Amino acid sequence: MSREELCTEAEITTLVHQFYARVREDALIGPVFDAHVHDWDSHLATMVRFWSSVLRGSGTYRGTPMPKHVALPGLNPDMFQRWLALFHETTETLPNRPFAESAETAAQRIARSLWYGYQMSRDPERMPSELFNG
Template sequence: MTGTDAQLTEEHITALVYGFYARARVDALLGPVFAAEVDDWDHHHLVIRAFWSRVLLGTDRYGGSPYPVHVRLPVKPEHFERWLALFREAAVAFLPPEAALVAIGKAEMMAASFKAGLFTLTDRAD
C-alpha cells in the first residue's frame, strides 16, 4: 500500500478507470482526442488500470512510462485542465475518500510534469 486507504481494491481502480473514461469519451474537449487515438478500448482500460494499480497500490502490473505516449498527442494545456477536472470527479465518485485525495494529488503532479515537458514557456503563458 502506498499511503492510501487499507480498503482500496483493484475493483475501486477498475471503477475509477471506467467511470473516468465514460465521462472523458463524451466530453467536448477530450472526447475527440480519445476517439482519434484509442482503437481498442478494452486494451486501453487494461493498461490504465495497471498504471493506477501501480500508482495507488504499489503493484508491478504496469511497466514503462506514460510520457512517451502523450508526447505525440495533439493536446494543449487546456486538455490537461479538463482531464484533471474529470479525473477529480471520478476519483471522488469511485474511490474511498483518502485514496481519492492521493489519486488526485498524483494526477495533479503528473499533469504538471507532462505540461512542463510538452509545452514551452510561451505556450504555457497562453
C-alpha cells in the first residue's frame, strides 16, 4: 500500500479535529495550548497539512515545528506523555487500523524528537532524557 492509499484527507482531518478536541479539554496540556494557540481554525488547518505530509507524503506542510516548541516555557515529560496518551485515545477510535497504527508510530517519533530538541535547547551540555523509561 502506498502512502497515498493509507488514508484520505478526510481521515486526517477527523484525526486532527478529534485529537485537538481532547487536548483542549485536558487539564494538563489544554492550558498550554490555549495560552499559545490564538486561532484554532488556523492551527487545525496547519495540523491537517502537517499530518497529511507525514502520513500521506502530500507535501502540503511547510514549516519548522521545533523552534515553536522549544520556545515554550515549562514543558516537562509528563506533558509529552499526556499528548501521546491523548493521541493514542484518538487513534483507538479510528476504523482504518493501518492508518491508526502509522499515525501512532509517527506521533511517538515526533514527541520523542520534540522532547529531545526541547531539552537540548535548554541544556545543550546535558544528555537528553527519554520520555519513557525502559
